[in-house]
Amino acid sequence: MKKKPERNTHFWQGNEACAEAAIVAGCRFFAGYPITPASEIAEYLGKKLPIAGGIAMQMEDELASIGAVVGASWAGAKSMTATSGPGFSLMQETIGYAFMTETPCVIVDVQRLGPSTGQATKCGQGDVMQARWGTHGDYSAIALSPNSVQEMFELTIKAFNLAEKYRTPVILLADEEIAHMREQVTIPSLESIEIVNRRKPKLGETAFFGLEEVPPMPTVGEGYNVAVTGSTHNEYGIRFTADPNVHKRLVERLNSKIQDHADELAEAETHSIDDCQIGIISFGCTSRAIYEAVEKAEAIGVTVGYARLKTIWPFPEKIVKKLAKTAEKIIVPEMNLKQLYYEVQRVAGGSSEIIALNKIGGGELITPEELTAKIMESVKD
Amino acid sequence: MSEQFSVKKYLRDLPLPFCPGCGAMTVMSEFLRAVHELGHDDLSKFVFCSGIGCSAWIPSPYFMADSVHTLHGRSIPAATGIKLMRPDVDVVVFGGDGDIVGIGLSHFIHAARRNLDIFVIMVNNMIYGMTGGQVAPTTPFKSITTTTPYGSFEHPLDAARLAVTAGACYVARWTTAQPNELKESMKKALGIRGFRFVEAVSQCPTAFGRRAGFKNAGEMLKWFKENVIPIHQAEKMTEEALGGKIVVGEFIQRQRPTLVENIYKAIEEAQEGNEKS
Structure with missing residues (x-):
């Protein structure tokens, strides 16, 4: 009998790709609560x-x-x-607990339009800063941002790998558009996918919360x-x-184990970032407008460089600084009211003029035409 | 019983955090005595979960065992994840009334409904002790607390009866003035499966007793002794007659399929169905 060839291309919804990737990454416990636009992840995992x-x-x-997720991890x-903005807000206290106790886990936030119930079924990108500063205290987040269904698959696996490697919660900062669209996804052979597992202690080891950057993690x-x-x-x-030094030592290590690896964690799709007039920094669904806009601008002789961030946190400063060295102006299109803008301003504001392009309401995307117009306007000024 | 009972063999060598006269120490020692009498020489068969509050300190970090000291109200969710992924270990939750039936109430109800195989021990001191004596969902009507200086204007929650209604397999309530009954109920709970709940009505002389007019822990224990009504007797009494009384005893013991059994059966069925297709 002829063996059925393994199917490696799929026509998946973003949320399905995320759920499939979780299983490939080795996820064996999922706990969630229904919320639009993330529910398909729970439904798909409930089946698979x-x-x-x-x-x-x-x-x-x-x-x-999130409490059960932390327990299962231990x-x-x-x-x-997997959740969306309102649920992500409710989870913040335990995300801080996972950070403090060095509990690897993945939190998928499929962003919708807030604040509050907002426009519950519509797309937004307003959780950028919640992902960074959502919990109280000094905290460093790892957050990844996919801009295609293929990347929902790839970055979900990466999220698990980073969680296990750094013993920390990792946020997959998706959005309604990417989560609900359907695209072709190609899965490489399972043997070729890198899977990272947490380091377990050796016999006799007892320091599970320090003495090294990422200590080994026992299982209860x-x-x-x-x-x-x-x-x-x-x-x-x-x-x-009672001892201020114990707190300082712990919390500084927890932050530096992520911040010290910011360059290594930084992943972005880049184009002409070392030679351009106009730069663009973008992420998630909004960044899908870049390609056509750049093509149009370049057709009339304007050189445009862009960094499309796959890693949002820690902020990929090195890449943004590189772009700022050459770009006179950097446009930051996003479906919120200037959340990433100020971060770009902080890093590149000294050498480039940072220009905001924002759109909120109704889940309407920033179109290539709007971005092209902004590029042209920036060249003229 | 292999050897003489001593709490020390189960504890880390750390100074305990409880105020003089605190009932949590009775609950701690009766639990360890139960464990000892069941033949455990150490706590390696257990994983302990707790939240925030004085009682959360009973297992963590004092028990020489695995303990997960979670956030306020979230011990039962963590216990859910642990029990489901490690059905072989006995998961025991310690918590106060504020932790278990205040901020964490919905987890308590749902864990009982699901018949999650965990043992929840609630130390009910009728007050938020660690934060200085604020009114709790279990505070008796008219009690003076720091946030009800004119007397509490709410009626307390009956956690034991709630656990019965929600579906628990074993429910008992005793006071710290009845340490032997408390221990025997803990032993019984440790021997059966499903959601088990033991409520220990306990004295907090520091944050509750002194505002309620008790001079010391001894007076509070006397108050417990004088006001307990066995459950079989309580069933014949009117609601009015039961006002201010503490109903004690075993509220229920029954068998129901547990969440662990149900969930692993569902996994098996899903896998069989998948193989067939």
């Missing part, structure tokens, strides 16, 4: 995760969802939740007597709230 031997649970709310499972129920706490704790997990 049991077949892979995993558990997909619908919890009573988002607080319980029980040794790669775990994930295996005899390590691990004490996990969101309170300030020493290298051995024991609460220590």
Whole structure:
């Protein structure tokens, strides 16, 4: 009998690609609460995760969802939740807990139009800063931004890998447009996909919360007597709230283990960033307008360079600075009221003029025409 | 029982955080005594979860065991993830009344409804003790607290009865003036599966007792002793007659398929169905 060839191209919705990728990455626990436009991830995993031997649970709310994800991670499972802005807000306290306790997990935020209930079914990009500063205290986030269904697949796997490598929560900052559109996705052979697993302690190791940049992570129920706490704790997990140095040492390490690797974590699709008149920094669904706009501008002799950010946090400063060295002006198109704009201003404001292009309401995308017009206007000025 | 009981073999060598006279120490020692009498020489078969509040300190970091000290109200969600991924370990949750039936109430109800196989021990001191004595969902009517200086104008929640209604497999309530009954209920709960709930009505002389007119912990224990009504007796009494009383005893013991059983059966069925297709 002829063996059926393995199908490696699919016509998937973004949310389906994310769910498929989670299984490939090794996710075996999902907990979530229904919310537009992220629900398809829970539905798809509800169907597929049991077949892979995993558990997909619908919890009573988002607080319980992220709480169960953290518990499952300590029980040794790669775990994930998926939500949208309102649910992401509810999860922030436990995201801080996951950061403080160095619990690897993936939080998918399919952005919709806020604040509050806003326009619940419409696309927005207003959670850029929530992803960075959503929880209280000094915190460093890793957040990735896909701009195609193919990238929903690729960056979901990357999110799991980074969570495991750095022992930290990782946010997949998607948006309604990418999550609900359908596109062709090509999956490479499963053997060729890099999968990272957390480092487990060796026999006799007891410092699960320090002494090195990313300490090994034990699993509960295996005899390590691990004490996990969101309170300030020493290298051995024991609460220590009286000594300012213990807090300083812990929280500085938790931040620097991410910030010190900002360049390594920075991933972007770039074009002519070392030689252009006009620059563009963009991300997510909005960045899909870049290609046509650049083509049109270049056809009439305007050189345009762009960095389309796949890593939003930590902010890819090196790439933006490179663009700012040559671009007189940098346009930042985004479907919010200047969230990434100020970050670009902070990094590149000294050498380039930063120009905002914002659009909110109705989920209407920034069109290539609008972006082209902005480029032309910037050249004239 | 292999050896003489001592709490020390189960504890890390750290100074305990409780105020003098705190009932949490009774709950801690009765739990460890139950574990000892069941033949556990250490706590390696258990994973402990707790939230925020004085009672959350019972297991963490004092028990020489795995403990996950979560956020306020979120011990049961973490216990859910742990139990589902590690069905072989016995997950025990310690928490106060504010943690379990205040901020974390919906998780408590849903875990009982799902019959999640965990054992929840709630130390009900009728107050928010760690934050200095604010009114709790369990504070008796008319009690003076720091946020109800004219007396509480709300009626308290009956957590044990709620657990029965929500679907728990074992529910008992005792006071810290009845340490032996408390321990026996804990032993029973540790021996069965499903969602198990033991409520220990406990004295907080520091944040509750002194505003309620009790001079010390002993007076509070006396108050418990004088006001407990066994459940079989309470069933014959009117609501009016039960005002200000503490109904104690075993509220229910039953068997229901547990969440772990149901979820792993569903996985098996999904996999079988997939193979056939």
